[in-house]
Amino acid sequence: MSTRSMVISTVSLALFTASAAFAEAPNLGKPVDPADIAAWDISIQPDGTGLPPGAGTSANGARIYAEKCSQCHGPDGKGGVAGVTAAPLIGGGPITDISAAMKTIANFWPYAPTLFDYIRRAMPWQQPMTLANDEVYALTAYILVQNKLIGENDTINAQTLPKVEMPNRDGFIVRFPDAM
Amino acid sequence: MSISDLRRRRTRSAAPQAVGGNGLLDRRALLGRGVVFAGAMGTGAVGSLTGAAAEPLRDAPLTDAPWSQEPGATIGPYERPSRFEKDVVRTLSNPSGQPSASVARTPHHLVNGAITPNGLHFVVVYGGVPDIDPGKHRLVVHGLVKRPLVFTLEALTRYPMVTRVTFLECGGNSAQLFSPQPLQANLQVLHGMASCAEWTGVKLSTLLEETGIDPKARWFIAEGADAPHLTRSVPLKKALDDAMIALYQNGERLMPANGYPIRLLLPGYEGNMNVKYLRRIKLVEEPAMSFWESKTYAQILPNGKAYQFYLLQEVKSFITQPSPGLTLKEPGLYEISGIAYSGAGRISKVMVSADGGRSWAEAALQEPVLSKAFARFRMPWRWDGGAAILQSRAWDEAGNVQPTRSEFVAKRGELKAVPPVAAFPNQHFNAITSWAVDSAGAVKHVYA
Numbered sequence: 001m002s003t004r005s006m007v008i009s010t011v012s013l014a015l016f017t018a019s020a021a022f023a024e025a026p027n028l029g030k031p032v033d034p035a036d037i038a039a040w041d042i043s044i045q046p047d048g049t050g051l052p053p054g055a056g057t058s059a060n061g062a063r064i065y066a067e068k069c070s071q072c073h074g075p076d077g078k079g080g081v082a083g084v085t086a087a088p089l090i091g092g093g094p095i096t097d098i099s100a101a102m103k104t105i106a107n108f109w110p111y112a113p114t115l116f117d118y119i120r121r122a123m124p125w126q127q128p129m130t131l132a133n134d135e136v137y138a139l140t141a142y143i144l145v146q147n148k149l150i151g152e153n154d155t156i157n158a159q160t161l162p163k164v165e166m167p168n169r170d171g172f173i174v175r176f177p178d179a180m
Numbered sequence: 181m182s183i184s185d186l187r188r189r190r191t192r193s194a195a196p197q198a199v200g201g202n203g204l205l206d207r208r209a210l211l212g213r214g215v216v217f218a219g220a221m222g223t224g225a226v227g228s229l230t231g232a233a234a235e236p237l238r239d240a241p242l243t244d245a246p247w248s249q250e251p252g253a254t255i256g257p258y259e260r261p262s263r264f265e266k267d268v269v270r271t272l273s274n275p276s277g278q279p280s281a282s283v284a285r286t287p288h289h290l291v292n293g294a295i296t297p298n299g300l301h302f303v304v305v306y307g308g309v310p311d312i313d314p315g316k317h318r319l320v321v322h323g324l325v326k327r328p329l330v331f332t333l334e335a336l337t338r339y340p341m342v343t344r345v346t347f348l349e350c351g352g353n354s355a356q357l358f359s360p361q362p363l364q365a366n367l368q369v370l371h372g373m374a375s376c377a378e379w380t381g382v383k384l385s386t387l388l389e390e391t392g393i394d395p396k397a398r399w400f401i402a403e404g405a406d407a408p409h410l411t412r413s414v415p416l417k418k419a420l421d422d423a424m425i426a427l428y429q430n431g432e433r434l435m436p437a438n439g440y441p442i443r444l445l446l447p448g449y450e451g452n453m454n455v456k457y458l459r460r461i462k463l464v465e466e467p468a469m470s471f472w473e474s475k476t477y478a479q480i481l482p483n484g485k486a487y488q489f490y491l492l493q494e495v496k497s498f499i500t501q502p503s504p505g506l507t508l509k510e511p512g513l514y515e516i517s518g519i520a521y522s523g524a525g526r527i528s529k530v531m532v533s534a535d536g537g538r539s540w541a542e543a544a545l546q547e548p549v550l551s552k553a554f555a556r557f558r559m560p561w562r563w564d565g566g567a568a569i570l571q572s573r574a575w576d577e578a579g580n581v582q583p584t585r586s587e588f589v590a591k592r593g594e595l596k597a598v599p600p601v602a603a604f605p606n607q608h609f610n611a612i613t614s615w616a617v618d619s620a621g622a623v624k625h626v627y628a
Binding site for chain 1: 278279280281306307320321322327328329330331332335336338339340358386387389390391398401403407408409411415417418459460462464466468469470471474475478479480481482484485486487488489490491492592593594595596597599604605606607
């Protein structure tokens with residue numbers, strides 16, 4: 001999706017950026033060095049900006065998956081664990097219904113870096129932000145291989161992950177472009 | 181209203197006029213003129229809003245009850261509702277804390293007015309409710325700014341604040357109405373993921389004045405301090421408009437499940453974007469395409485494409501009383517009451533039908549009607565004991581009108597199979613809801 005055409009009031013932006021003297025505000029924000037934000041700055045853009053150093057392969061990912069993911073997502077990544085509603089990670093045919101249950105990584109997710117981002121920030125459900133970056137890359141590779149989106153021996157890292165072509169990349173419509 | 185206005189009104193005909201089919205009465209009958217009902221209908225067993233007045237009270241003669249013959253309890257430091265109100269509670273989707281989302285729904289059929297009490301405000305959390313120490317919480321504003329800054333909660337409380345009333349609605353609220361068959365459930369299940377509160381906090385634009393904005397910035401990413409580190413991308417336009425860092429909810433600090441100690445408040449925008457436990461705002465050029473915006477809150481359309489960044493909660497209304505589970509005991513005068521709201525501004529008009537949409541009459545709107553807030557509407561109705569189909573339809577000041585269900589389904593589609601009753605099979609459903617009243621007074625959800 002292109003956001004270049006999105007209209008924004010350049011006048012109001014100019015006013016904001018020009019206000020050097022904050023006479024009316026208490027000015028209680030403390031300056032912070034980017035290095036001190038690093039542990040919190042986990043945002044990753046769809047073009048891969050923000051992906052950390054490290055790498056992983058599906059073979060490593062399979063071992064981590066069995067240990068840390070399978071109890072909720074199922075031994076084969078297809079969900080269905082009794083009493084748990086964790087989404088299936090593998091599979092998904094053509095979308096033939098408006099049901100949210102149709103949505104899978106393979107048939108819906110538009111960008112591959114989102115996989116790394118979500119696993120790192122939110123998984124495992126009981127212990128988020130505990131996986132090493134290499135482990136997150138390995139799990140990302142494992143899920144992509146199981147979904148036949150990359151080759152079995154491909155290495156996933158900050159350079160290769162944004163290049164993975166997700167089948168539904170162009171499947172989206174913005175509802176209210178004027179609001180953006 | 182002036183005294184001469186009152187005089188004029190008093191001299192007007194006392195009988196409320198029929199203004200729509202199947203017993204809808206002139207909404208002016210409601211406006212401080214309750215006396216009208218006493219003799220309004222002339223004949224028939226009609227005398228009050230709830231039933232016949234002719235029958236004597238069964239518990240007469242009146243006597244002093246035990247609580248009138250002894251001093252009451254001491255006052256507690258934080259008051260809870262009466263023990264007799266124990267059923268006025270949220271319903272919980274995940275009370276045992278399974279590793280998945282948890283949802284709590286507002287019992288709209290059991291409350292009234294336009295403000296949702298804090299304990300009944302709807303909640304969706306994706307990783308439980310964090311127990312955040314406000315003294316250790318921080319808000320970082322960075323990215324495409326001139327000066328990255330970090331704010332303590334104590335600092336935020338010293339900023340100029342604003343107060344506004346606004347609704348929040350989960351994008352998945354009412355999604356069961358995508359079902360090909362009307363699901364039989366009460367209002368709490370069908371529409372309980374919308375609530376309305378008075379929020380107080382610091383405008384995000386106030387903090388951005390302090391950080392400065394790089395002209396390249398077009399979006400900001402908001403992120404929470406909860407376990408899933410929930411994150412959404414928001415157009416920067418909203419930050420410069422009415423986005424708020426909310427600290428107070430209905431006058432007290434935010435409830436833990438609603439984002440304590442601070443949350444992002446984006447009036448009129450999809451609930452999930454109002455990031456709770458807010459700890460970081462990063463200005464960027466392009467949206468992050470996070471899990472929640474590229475998968476969970478993207479809506480499949482009939483052609484297989486999907487909406488993304490729906491942003492707005494569109495104009496909507498539903499009748500809260502009567503509604504499924506609230507049985508009409510006997511024919512007579514009733515007040516049809518409900519809620520209308522729009523993410524695009526003020527509600528300008530609500531029409532009500534008692535005959536499945538064949539005729540409509542304008543409901544009274546409770547003042548003040550606020551932008552992007554619940555508006556309570558009311559409509560006097562004489563139920564004759566026969567079948568009726570009750571509907572409400574809202575308009576907003578931007579000219580948007582709530583669609584009929586058939587208009588809505590023609591664009592957004594319908595599920596192939598009936599979903600589980602509390603599921604979220606799609607999102608952003610805002611069409612008309614229909615309640616059928618049968619001759620026994622029972623209320624059912626129907627498509628009409």
